[in-house]
Amino acid sequence: METKELFVPISLESIEPVIFPDVALYIKTGGNYVLYKSNGRDFSSHDHERLTKNGIEFIFVSKNDMDVITGHMEANAERLLKTDVLSSKAKGKMIFQTSINFVDDIFNNPDKSADLGRTRRLIENLMMYLSDNTDAVQSLELVMAHNYHTFVHSLQVASLTLLIHSEEYSLSHSEMLDVGTGAILHDFGKIFVPQEILNKPGRLNEYEVRVLKRHPEEGYEFLRKKNVLSPVSLAIIRLHHERCNGTGYPLGLENLDIPRSAQVTGVADVYCALTTDKNGNKTTPSHIAVQLMREEMKGCFAPHLLNTLEKLVCKEDVQQIIL
Ligand SMILES: [Fe+2]
Incomplete structure (x- = not known):
């Protein structure tokens, strides 16, 4: 039987520092999800750079926060897809x-x-x-x-x-x-x-x-x-x-x-x-x-x-x- 994933991967490249919703973010190391930043602290450009430098491709959010993430993606999909930055x-x-x-x-x-x-x-x-x-x-x-x-x-x-x-x-x-x-x-x-x-x-x-x-x-x-x-x-x-x-x-x-x-x-x-x-x-x-x-x-x-x-x-x- 499949067990439900409690975390959802988000591609790091699609995350824009500061405007990304304020939710707890996790990284996956050795099969475990480790808290990277808690709710209440901005995800900065510095965080983004550091993770990218370390070869991190995906960051994880709790399944419970997916409504917020979906709302954000919905509001920003058009702009993100039309930008030349990505x-x-x-x-x-x-x-x-x-x-x-x-x-x-x-x-x-x-x-x-x-x-x-x-x-x-x-x-x-x-x-x-x-x-x-x-x-x-x-x-x-x-x-x-x-x-x-x-x-x-x-x-x-x-x-x-x-x-x-x-x-x-x-x-x-x-x-x-x-x-x-x-x-x-x-x-x-x-x-x-x-x-x-x-x-x-x-x-x-x-x-x-x-x-x-x-x-x-x-x-x-x-x-x-x-x-x-x-x-x-x-x-x-x-x-x-x-x-x-x-x-x-x-x-x-x-x-x-x-x-x-x-x-x-x-x-x-x-x-x-x-x-x-x-x-x-x-x-x-x-x-x-x-x-x-x-x-x-x-x-x-x-x-x-x-x-x-x-x-x-x-x-x-x-x-x-x-x-
Ligand atoms: Fe149709």
Whole structure:
């Protein structure tokens, strides 16, 4: 059984002295977390230099302080990613490290879920692979800088998409990477949607819905012209809003006309949207979300994919009922 990490790594290069939130920081030596600075003392440029000189790449914060760190990252992601001060390696590391932190949010009980470890490894492999692909990293940077919520959502969708694939099909390593790349960039087209629409708290009007619904096609067209993504990744970006009963968009495809990986990403997308709000907080419980997808969205998703989703995300609920 996985034990929950009590500390979260933060890439030292992404920490700006003085403006970084005032939380206790730890360093890891010989497998132990040692307090470096307590709450109430600034993290100075001198600290930064000293740690860098000592070859420290990551500093650790308590999991309990992650809300504060997330708020800070959210407020500063755009500026940090657009600055010339950070090397592209540092930006990649920042994305990588931020990514890992959000993976466990897709599970109800990360303490108990053995799948969390698997998902972390899948995402780690994906991010490792992506770090060598400049175009993919830049695309992800654009998403993160434009809208942090979309970035967090994309990570959760990619995690779940990979997990469902690994449970349902036996894909090769490179196929998994293609699927993961497509899933993590599935909403890339949202960089063309104004922030006022993406962040609007209430219901969108007809015009806003039309603009939002352009994102699969716009993302697909833009990235297709770049010529770096595989057909599988591109299909996910273009077709993740298609539904088995033909009610989806942009093409209104049905059943097997929708590529398998796009169907899985669609399932993961809706599940994550139902269970997590814009701030990344858990809203609807897993079993209610699956029930909703099965009954109120009847015909939209392949039943076998909903069964797999249920098995993965409702594991603890099912066990509790049996006990
Ligand atoms: Fe989407």
